[in-house]
Amino acid sequence: MRWLAQPLQATGLYCGMKWLPPFAMHCTFICDDETLQAQARHYRQRLIEWQEAHNG
Numbered sequence: 146m147r148w149l150a151q152p153l154q155a156t157g158l159y160c161g162m163k164w165l166p167p168f169a170m171h172c173t174f175i176c177d178d179e180t181l182q183a184q185a186r187h188y189r190q191r192l193i194e195w196q197e198a199h200n201g
Contacts, residue, residue, distance in 0.1 A: 150167060165195070
């Protein structure tokens with residue numbers, strides 16, 4: 146999967162952006178609600194941490 150993102154990463158770096166590893170969750174159509182909610186919380190926390198690091 147890493148090679149699929151290389152064009153996006155290269156474009157972002159060219160534009161002066163910092164590349165972060167992608168967030169992916171597989172098999173969402175068969176996971177239970179608890180797992181889905183846990184992943185949503187994890188993603189939300191990742192976004193909050195990014196925002197705090199860049200906007201104070």
